Amino acid sequence: MIVTMNRLFSLCVLVSLCLIVHSQEDPCGTTHGCFRDPQGCFPSSECTYYVSWTNNTADTSLVDFEVSVAVGSGDMYAAMGLSQNDQMPESDIYMCRSDQTMVGYYPSSKGITSADERELKGISNMVVDSIVDGDLHCTFSRMIDLTETDPEFFSLNDDLYVLVAFGALTGGTTPDYHTGAGRWLTAEPVDLLDVGLKPSDEDPCDKTHGCYRNPENCYPPSECTYYVSWTGNTADASLVDFEVSVDVGSGDMYAAMGLSQNDQMPESDIYMCRSDQTMVGYYPSSKSISSADERELKGISNEVVDPIVDGDLHCTFSRMIELDEDDPEFFSMNDDLYVLVAFGELSGGTTPDYHGAGRFLTSEPVDLLDTSSAQTDLKLPRAKKAHACLMVIGWMGLASTGILFARYMKPFMSDQTLCGNKVWFNSHRINMISALVCFVSAFIVIFAVKKEFVDSEIREIYAHGIIGCIAVGLGVINPIMAIFRPHPGTPNRPFFNYAHRTVGILGWMSAMIAIILASDFYFTAESITDVNAFWTITVFLIIGLVIIILFEVFECTVAQQDSAPSADIALRQPGDQVSNITVPPTAHPAERWRSMIFSLALLDILVCTIVMVVFIIQVEI
Incomplete structure (x- = not known):
């Protein structure tokens, strides 16, 4: 009887262990859709950020969300947003706070600190955990559609961009700016009613984006020495969206992308992202960009420059394919152009120094309206x-x-x-x-x-x-x-x-x-x-x-014999015999x-x- 009970107990332990192991399997791509970094990270506590979604099993009108972000310590927030474009303004944002509360926002500008909290319409089953080991974690359910029309509540029947951000809370409740680097965005709109592997978690290059990067096939951008991608703006066909990420190190630095009709920096259309989270333009007439004047950022919109994080300087912006008016310093992207990437230091925090080796160039002109990747010119x-x-x-x-x-x-x-x-x-x-x-x-x-x-x-x-x-x-x-x-x-x-x-x-x-x-x-x-x-x-x-x-x-200590002849070699003339001057047969000891x-x-x-x-x-x- 005792033996039977022991076997039964062992069987129960084994089944429990199997259930625990099964529960720890990565659900992404099977039962859940996911947006996370690093790619393939699981559980969520192993990720820099992790957002998953799946259909609620009890109510088909709901989608369950899980959000986990490595925020650090103190009064912090982790927010997830749904957007019809790739920008934070006019996004449906759900913010989990370290005091275990959740609030909603619909900011009209990039400054979320000035936005008012709004009613959490269509949200239920909210659970916000306190920060554990630097991770802020929360779960909630959201209705696919509201019964009444609300322009600030987006239907999940439509594909939407997923945004993730985190930052500090002033006074424990008011969100500060997410500090740039604490913001991530899916590469394209996501079907939140589907649980397949999301394009946002995959390399978009050669699929939805054209790319120029090193090492070859590196992704995400933080894994690259340099990364430039371009894709057509989904909301405005006259724009192309650019993403630039360069491993610049630390300090006052810049990362610049240039478009050129030749393979040289002079007379190139240059867009420079700086570590003070500003962006400027240049059109240098010589190789010395430090002597060039800043110029107006014509045709540029939606620019976001993040601070340096782990040595990477990252920025995104949209550029018009061509200007309405003629400008010889603004190249039309209907023409193939060389893509240049450079980085270097900023003297006085604003003046770019010579880039040195921090300069890279595509091997040939690139079609920036296409999604094919470009190669580096290594000649x-x-x-x-x-x-x-x-x-x-x-x-x-x-x-x-x-x-x-x-x-x-x-x-x-x-x-x-x-x-x-x-x-x-x-x-x-x-x-x-x-x-x-x-x-x-x-x-x-x-x-x-x-x-x-x-x-x-x-x-x-x-x-x-x-x-x-x-x-x-x-x-x-x-x-x-x-x-x-x-x-x-x-x-x-x-x-x-x-x-x-x-x-x-x-x-x-x-x-x-x-x-x-x-x-x-x-x-x-x-x-x-x-x-x-x-x-x-x-x-x-x-x-x-x-x-x-x-x-x-x-040479000074060895006394040469006075009779030692010269060791100079004469020019050989036709018919001459070899007659090199001999040295005494006995060498100095x-x-x-x-x-x-x-x-x-x-x-x-x-x-x-x-x-x-x-x-x-x-x-x-």
Whole structure:
């Protein structure tokens, strides 16, 4: 009997557990329609916001709603609104408050604080919970239709936008502005009598919206580095609705979207959302937007700019397809246009600084009246990466090695030859020719894609371009000089030696300065390298300086034999025999230190060059 009772008890526990597990299954898309974030979150306490609706099982004239929002602590509210457009004014709003009461609003403007509470018509079964772990939760039932006509009560037989907002309560009852970020909106009107998976919970791109975003297929916008979407306004066919969201970081920042007839920022129609929740327009005549004047936001309406939340600056606005009057600074969206996205800092909270790497461009003009997605033009970012890698390999790696061979390694393997010449000479020549190929290729790559010289008010960019050109120029001149070098022992040979050495060192130093400027600027602005690249080139130069000091000390301490001949290499003439000058067969006992110092130098060059290239390659574009 006792065994039977134990088995029965175990069975009851198992059934209870199954019922509990079943009750915790996500109802969205099966028995409930849902609007929530993050996508697929359940239970509601795991969501930033959660709204669900389902038909009331006891009364078919009712729809049951559940609202849960992460509001934090204190006197707070969580509100759900039903709207015939995608705006808060003239929306049917139901507000659950932290004092466990519920009120209704029908605001005539965006300022809900000035709206009057209204009778909760058609609402029943209200339950408002107190805040638990930062979540404010409530449930209620709403009639599908009122028996009497009321323009402020929307029929659920019509598809409606669902809005969610939260904010603080002044005096425990008066709602403050929802602070922008505490507001969410379905991507399109929702059938609230249907419980299927809602488009509002799905990625609208390529379906109801055209999109330009990164990473590819990221959604919701808060998961994207940048996100721009466009769709026809459902209430006014002359408008296109835009949504812009950019990961800008913190502080006084801006996120801007531009429409352009070419692929450049000058003469683009730019709309800038700022972290102070304002929006301004620009039509810059040059690449420096900081010197451009703000202009009237013609053809713009319904603009909402949210404050920065978790690094994301988000805004929405509607733009007319074309103006009634002709304006050369307002581009008609009947024409395909490039879409540009940029972000950066605001000096003094209002003046936009240079965007640096915070600039993205569609690969081709976009039809903004279509819902197809656009792709990013990666030609320039990729060209910059290739340019940077080739310059680093050419100058840091190959040129540095070639210079060390020529300056310090002439006694190295002095009794042996490589391809008919002294080991040091051909090692120097191979490295320098390879370096020449690298930096000339880098020079061609960047100009072929950019198609212009540096045009920027940023000093680092301009200086990088100028000094880089000097380095390449000197790097090209030096091998040409070497081709016409005088024979050893001739009167002009010493002048050549000094000139060849001076041009080579100046070219190398110019290249190092250009690389430092690139690393120092681009890791913060252009995302071609990161901060580690700057410190890598710094370490490379410090170790290199120590190695040069060691070599010079070594050269001073090693007493060369007075009879030791020159190691200069003469030009080969047709029919000449190889007659490199021999070095005494017995090397100085301290010569092994030369190889040790040189090995240390090669290790510094190899490691730092590889690390720099890795840092350049791994940065996302």
